[in-house]
Amino acid sequence: MQRSNVDITNLQIGFGGLKVLENLNLHVDASEFLVLLGPSGCGKSTLLNAIAGLIDVKGGEIRIGDRDVTWAEPKDRGIAMVFQSYALYPRMSVRKNLSFGLKVARTPQDEIDSRVGEAAKMLRLTELLDRRPSELSGGQRQRVAIGRALVRHAGVYLFDEPLSNLDAQLRAELRVEIKRLHARLGATMIYVTHDQIEALTLADRIAVMQGGVIQQLDTPKKIYREPANRFVASFVGSPAMNFIRGRIARDGGLAFIAGDARFDLNGYAFRTPPSDAPAVLGIRPEHIEVIGSDHPSAVPARVEMVEPMGADALIWCRLADGTAFSFRSDADAQARAGDTLALRFPAEAFSLFDDQSGQRL
Amino acid sequence: MSATALSSGRPRRISPARWGLYAFILITALYFLLPLYVMIVTSLKPMAEIRQGNLLALPASPSLAAWVKAWTSACTGLTCEGIRIGFFNSLRILVPSVVISILVGSLTGYALSLWRVRGANILFGAMMVVAFIPYQVFIYPLVRVFSFTGLGQSLATIVTIHTIFGLPTMTLLFRNYFTSLPVELFKAARIDGAGFYQIYARIMMPMATPMIVVAVILQTTGIWNDFILGLVFAGRDNLPMTVQLNNIVNSTQGERAYNVDMAATLLTALLPLVVYFGSGRWFVRGIAAGAVKG
Ligand SMILES: Nc1ncnc2c1ncn2[C@@H]1O[C@H](COP(=O)(O)OP(=O)(O)O)[C@@H](O)[C@H]1O
Ligand SMILES: [Mg+2]
Secondary structure (H helix, E strand, O other), rough: OOOEEEEEEEEEEOOOOOOEEEEEEEOOOOOOEEEOOOOOOOOOOHHHHHHHHOOOOOOOEEEEEEOOOOOOOOOOOOOEEHHHOOOOOOOOHHHHHHHHHHHOOOOOOOHHHHHHHHHHOOOOOHHHHOOOOHHHHHHHHHHHHHHHHHHOOOEEEEEEEOOOOOHHHHHHHHHHHHHHHHHHHHOEEEEEEOOHHHHHOOOOOEEEOOOOOOEEEOOHHHHHOOOOOHHHHHHHHOOOEEEEEEEOOOOHHHHHHEOOEEOOOOOOOOOOOOOEEEEEEOOOHHEEEOOOOOOOOOOOEEEEEEEOOOOOEEEEEEEEOOEEEEEEEEEEOOOOOOOEEEEEEHHHHHHEEOOOOOOOO | OOHHHHHHOOOOOOHHHHHHHHHHHHHHHHHHHHHHHHHHEEEEHHHHHHHOOOOOOOOOOOOHHHHHHHHHHHOOOOOOOOHHHHHHHHHHHHHHHHHHHHHHHHHHHHHHHOOOOOOOOHHHHHHHHHOOOOOOHHHHHHHHHHHHHHOOOOOOHHHHHHHHHHHHHHHHHHHHHHHHHHHHHHHHHHHHHOOHHHHHHHHHHHHHHHHHHHHHHHHHHHHHOOOOOHHHHHHHHOHHHHHHHHHHHHHOOOOOHHHHHHHHHHHHHHHHHHHHHHHHHHOOOOOOOEOOOO
């Protein structure tokens, strides 16, 4: 099986007057699992369809396996694709669904049989081969759709929200299955989703998109820990990152000031030299902890609500200036609504953003 | 489960409004059934009995003589070989016209819905506008066109005519159906490497069974009931059943044979009736089930 890299340069796509993608650049390594993550309508499917050759591009270049395929037919690009709606051929059996593409390409019958058998075994479809799609469950249908992609022995596999139509449990199961498939085949995969959990669990690298622009392209860890801007910070992570408005002050040691609260910035890795300016402090709920009230950097907050979440609890608080935020604490925390807590906000876990541009500082 | 759902419903009382509705339905049914009844009984009576003028009476001794005459020996102009000639003419016009018009219409509907044909919407709009122009307007120009091409009046001409006049409806029907299908199905087939005709024949048409049934019904009744186009374009040897029927009913030699006229009319109406009653169960729903989440 060949594993192709994908190179997209200055890609432009529009529908009529609407510009969906403008000068988009993206490089995907061979064998990489790249996830395109973003809210619905941001152009993820458009990008994937362009790679597949299903829509015309206005400008730019798409290379797959170092071959310029910008104007090539979908079938000549060495790609396979899995759709959210499964898109199985309803009047064909599972076997015929899997073999249709190979038949069209006039593959010899014994080769078809061996590829279909192999894919069916890998996806546990062997007993279902003679059924119609209407006789399958949602999870089975999506496995057939994945199988139909696998038999193509493509250089790049494209997935457009393949799990979005499934219920939570099946989604988790199939997610693992896809990850296993990638580990086993080492194939290049480009996977579109709006579900950040899927992105974080599956990806080698995530491209977070908004408004047709890639906001950040990085490993899941980096995306989660060092979001490049406020959009990425708020889109990735659940429960969501807290944001506190204030300003950076350099008098008496570097600190972030929000009303009466003072957050020590010692240990924060600034990208640009800090200056006294309005800013937004971001911190994830799991990084805030309760400490003794006599601690020099303790910040007081009033508990508003406790949300038990099974393994732990989410505690909703307000700072003196009224800013609401939440933090994670163990499930048998004693906090009650109305209590005042002393909290530690560790500077290493901060993400500071420019108040105007929203870019990471 | 559905049984319990039904029986657990509130006991239904029939309101006055409902009585009114039933009465209306009953009267409407009578209005349409009464002429049919009269036609059937008349066709089974000998002329002597008809002359007594008892329109609604059942035949004293029902006989199929008028039906046999209508089928085999009624005069349809100069020849007296019954309406069967017209029946077989109509059949010869019908079968190729229905098949070809559905083939062409589904193909254009498919092209206009799924492929990015340049100016598809304009083409489609133009077709719809033309569909609303009374077709009498086109008859004379078309006669000129066909005499110019040398086809003149012939079976090929009338089949072509029916195909052309069926095109807007057939295109609309199939275009709307194919547009309603999930577009991913088409994309998947493209990635699988299937071309224009392969996707049409192997993916789309097998899914379009309900539409094909509708199209067959529409075209069959439309073409079978056609009079003017058949009269103008079919040529003397291919006159359809409707034209022959007209000849039988309107031939004015001697006494009007009401029983034969009725039998001939019923014979002419038979095929559309059979199509309506026979095809109902083929209106299968949910052929596309399984293609999308379901
Ligand atoms: N065929 C189309 N015609 C017109 N606009 C489209 C078409 N496809 C997508 N769009 C528009 O392009 C934008 C991006 O769509 P899409 O790529 O499907 O988003 P996503 O997959 O991220 O949800 C949306 O604003 C959408 O309305
Ligand atoms: Mg999408």
